[in-house]
Amino acid sequence: MGTILFGVKGDVKSLSDRLHELNKSIREDVGPLFEELNNEIGMADKVLWDFRTFANPAQLALKPVDLRQVVNDAFQAVHGDCLNDISLPEDPLPVSADPLRLGNALKEIRKNAHEAMLGVTDKPMLTVIAGVTSGKYAQVEITDKGPGLSDDVKQHLFDPYFTTKSGGSGLGLAIARKVISAHDGILEADNSPDGGARFVVRLPLVVL
Numbered sequence: 437m438g439t440i441l442f443g444v445k446g447d448v449k450s451l452s453d454r455l456h457e458l459n460k461s462i463r464e465d466v467g468p469l470f471e472e473l474n475n476e477i478g479m480a481d482k483v484l485w486d487f488r489t490f491a492n493p494a495q496l497a498l499k500p501v502d503l504r505q506v507v508n509d510a511f512q513a514v515h516g517d518c519l520n521d522i523s524l525p526e527d528p529l530p531v532s533a534d535p536l537r538l539g540n541a542l543k544e545i546r547k548n549a550h551e552a553m554l555g556v557t558d559k560p561m562l563t564v565i566a567g568v569t570s571g572k573y574a575q576v577e578i579t580d581k582g583p584g585l586s587d588d589v590k591q592h593l594f595d596p597y598f599t600t601k602s603g604g605s606g607l608g609l610a611i612a613r614k615v616i617s618a619h620d621g622i623l624e625a626d627n628s629p630d631g632g633a634r635f636v637v638r639l640p641l642v643v644l
C-alpha cells in the first residue's frame with residue numbers, strides 16, 4: 437500500500453512539475469504576444485474613443501463665425517513646398533460653427549491632399565475656393581494635383597477605418613464628414629477635370 441501511494445505521489449509530483457514547466461513555457465512563448473495584443477486593444481480602444489467623442493455633435497461649441505476665417509486658419513500655413521492658393525469672397529460667409537472642430541475637419545482634407553501629392557508632382561498645389569452657392573450655403577472647394585480618387589476608393593472614402601496608407605487610421609475623412617454633418621453641412625468628393633481629387637464642403641449660411 438505504502439509503495440503504491442508513494443508511486444501515485446511520485447506521478448502527481450512529476451505531473452505537477454510538467455504542468456509547471458508547460459505553464460512557464462506558455463508564458464514565455466505567448467507572454468509577448470499577449471502584451472502586444474493588449475497594447476493593440478488599448479490603441480483600438482483609444483481610436484474608438486476618439487471617434488465617438490471627437491465627432492459627437494453634443495460636444496460642438498457652436499457660435500456665429502465667418503467661414504473665411506476658419507478656411508484661412510486651416511490652409512494658411514505652408515507645408516513643405518506645397519503651395520496653397522486660397523480664394524475668398526469679399527463679403528463674410530456667416531455660419532454657425534465650432535471653429536476648432538470645423539478647422540480640424542478642413543485640416544484632415546488638407547493633410548490627405550498633401551499626402552496624395554507627395555512624389556506625384558514636383559509642383560504640389562492646393563486650390564481652395566470659398567463662396568456662396570444657391571444663396572443658402574457657404575461652400576469651400578479644395579482641389580489637389582494628386583492622382584485623384586479611383587472608383588474603389590470613392591466607394592469607401594468616408595467609411596471608418598478605410599485606408600490605403602500603411603500607417604493610416606482611415607478615420608480622418610470619416611470624422612471630418614461626421615463633424616461637418618453635425619454642423620448640418622455636407623462633405624462630398626469627386627475628381628477635378630484635371631485629374632486631382634476635389635472635396636466640397638457646404639454649410640448653411642446664417643444671419644449674423
Ligand SMILES: Nc1ncnc2c1ncn2[C@@H]1O[C@H](COP(=O)(O)OP(=O)(O)OP(=O)(O)O)[C@@H](O)[C@H]1O
Pocket residue numbers: 544548549552580582583584585589593598599600601603604605606607608609610633
Ligand atoms: N486627396 C486625396 N487624393 C487621393 N486619395 C485620397 C485623398 N484623400 C483621401 N484619399 C484616400 O482616402 C483614404 C481615407 O482617407 P482618411 O483621411 O479617412 O484616412 P487616411 O488618410 O488613410 O488615414 P489618416 O487620416 O489616419 O492619416 C486614404 O487612405 C486615401 O486612399
Ligand SMILES: [Mg+2]
Pocket residue numbers: 544547548608609
Ligand atoms: Mg487622412
